[in-house]
Amino acid sequence: MAPPRPGPGITVVIPARNEEGNLKGTVQTVVDALEGIIADYEIVVVNDGSSDGTGALADRLAAEMPCVLALHNAPSRGFAAAYRRGAAVATKSFVALIPGDNEIQPVSVRAIFEAVGTADIVVPVTDNQHDRPWLRRTLSRIFTTVVNRLFGFDLRYFQGPCIYPTDLVRQLPTSTAGFVFLTEMLVRALSTGRRAVQVPMLIQPRQFGSSSAVSLYNVVSALFTLAVLVRDVKVRRRPLG
Numbered sequence: 597m598a599p600p601r602p603g604p605g606i607t608v609v610i611p612a613r614n615e616e617g618n619l620k621g622t623v624q625t626v627v628d629a630l631e632g633i634i635a636d637y638e639i640v641v642v643n644d645g646s647s648d649g650t651g652a653l654a655d656r657l658a659a660e661m662p663c664v665l666a667l668h669n670a671p672s673r674g675f676a677a678a679y680r681r682g683a684a685v686a687t688k689s690f691v692a693l694i695p696g697d698n699e700i701q702p703v704s705v706r707a708i709f710e711a712v713g714t715a716d717i718v719v720p721v722t723d724n725q726h727d728r729p730w731l732r733r734t735l736s737r738i739f740t741t742v743v744n745r746l747f748g749f750d751l752r753y754f755q756g757p758c759i760y761p762t763d764l765v766r767q768l769p770t771s772t773a774g775f776v777f778l779t780e781m782l783v784r785a786l787s788t789g790r791r792a793v794q795v796p797m798l799i800q801p802r803q804f805g806s807s808s809a810v811s812l813y814n815v816v817s818a819l820f821t822l823a824v825l826v827r828d829v830k831v832r833r834r835p836l837g
Contacts, residue, residue, distance in 0.1 A: 604689030605636030606712060607762065609682030611675055612654065612696030613644040617803060619653055622698040623664065629706040639664045640682040641696070645672025650696075674773035683765045691765045692718075693757035693778075700757070701798040708795050712759055715793035717785055720756035723796040739779075739818065746822065747783055747829060754779040756797060764790070769837040771824045774817030783825050787835035 608626050612619050623639060630637050641664060643651040654666035667681060675695075683691045690712055694705065704720070711718045725733040736755065743754050755778050760768075768784050770777045786792060829835050 604713070605638075605687075606630075606634050606690045606692055606709070606759070607683070607686035607688040608637060608639045608692045608694055609679055609686070610639060610641045610694050610696045611644055611678035611682065612641060612646065612650050613672060613675070613678070614646045614648045614650055615696040615698075616646070616649040616653055618698040619650055619696050620657065621803070622694060622696050623657055623661070625698060625700075625702045625705055626694055627661075627663070629702060629709050633706070633709050634712065636688060637663060638686075638688060640685060641666050642678040642682045643668045644674070644678040645669050675775060676770055676773045676777035679777075680770070683762070686762050686765075689762055690759055691762050692759045695757065697802045699799050699802050701800045704795075704797040704799075708757075708759065708797065711793050711795045716761065716764075716790035717782070717792040718759035719751065719753070719782065719792045719794045720758065720797035721751070721753040721794045722756065722799055724798050727799060727801075735815070742822070743779060743783065746826060747787065749783075749786060751782075751792070752794060754782055758782055758785075760785060764788075767836050772817045772821045774814045774821075776814065776818040776821045779818075780821050780825060783829065784835040787829045 610622055626639055641654040641657065643654045643666065651668055658664045658666040669678060669681065679693055694700065708718055708720050725736065740754055744750060764785060768781045770780050772780065828837060
C-alpha cells in the first residue's frame with residue numbers, strides 16, 4: 597500500500613449515545629479507512645450521556661489507542677452538541693463526522709476521506725436510500741427538494757456527515773440540537789461561497805440498536821431551522837449569524 601499523502605491532518609469526531617455494540621466497530625472502520633490516505637489524524641469519541649457501557653468502552657479504546665480521545669457529556673446534550681464539543685477540541689486542519697452507529701459502509705468511509713482537499717467541503721450523499729424505510733426516504737427526498745429550491749443549490753443530500761475546515765466549523769452557528777443541524781451547517785457554509793464535492797455514500801444496517809432520526813421532534817426542528825436559515829441567509833444575508 598502506498599504511504600499516506602502529505603498534507604493537512606484530520607480530526608474525526610464520533611458522537612455516540614448508547615452505542616456500546618457499535619462503537620468499537622466504528623472506530624476500527626475509521627482507522628482502517630485512514631490507512632494509506634491521511635497519516636496525521638486523531639479520533640475524538642464523545643459519549644453523550646449513555647446509559648449502557650458506551651462510556652466505559654470509549655475510555656478503554658482511548659487507553660488502548662493513542663489516536664483516540666474520549667469525552668463524556670452527562671447528562672446527554674444531543675447529537676449536535678456532542679459533535680460541536682468534539683470539533684471544539686480538534687487540533688487538525690479538517691474536522692470529519694462519523695456517527696457511532698457504524699452505519700456507513702467501510703468503502704464509503706474511505707472514499708469520503710480520499711476526497712479531503714479536493715474542495716472546501718466534502719459532502720457525503722447517501723447512494724442507497726432504497727435500503728432505508730419508506731417514510732424516512734420519502735421525508736428525505738422532500739426535504740432535499742425544499743432546501744435546494746429555497747437556497748438555489750443543486751445537491752443530492754444535505755444530511756450527510758460532511759468534512760469541513762476546522763476554522764470554518766467554529767464559525768458556523770447552529771440554532772437546533774436536532775439532526776437537522778447537519779443541513780444548517782452545510783447551507784450556511786455554502787452560502788459563504790465555499791466549494792463542495794459530493795461523494796457517494798453507502799449505508800448499512802446497524803448491528804445493534806435502532807435509529808431515532810425520524811421523530812416528531814426532528815420534523816418540527818427541521819421546520820424551525822429552515823425558517824431561521826431563510827431569515828439569516830435570504831433576508832439578512834448573514835450566513836454566519
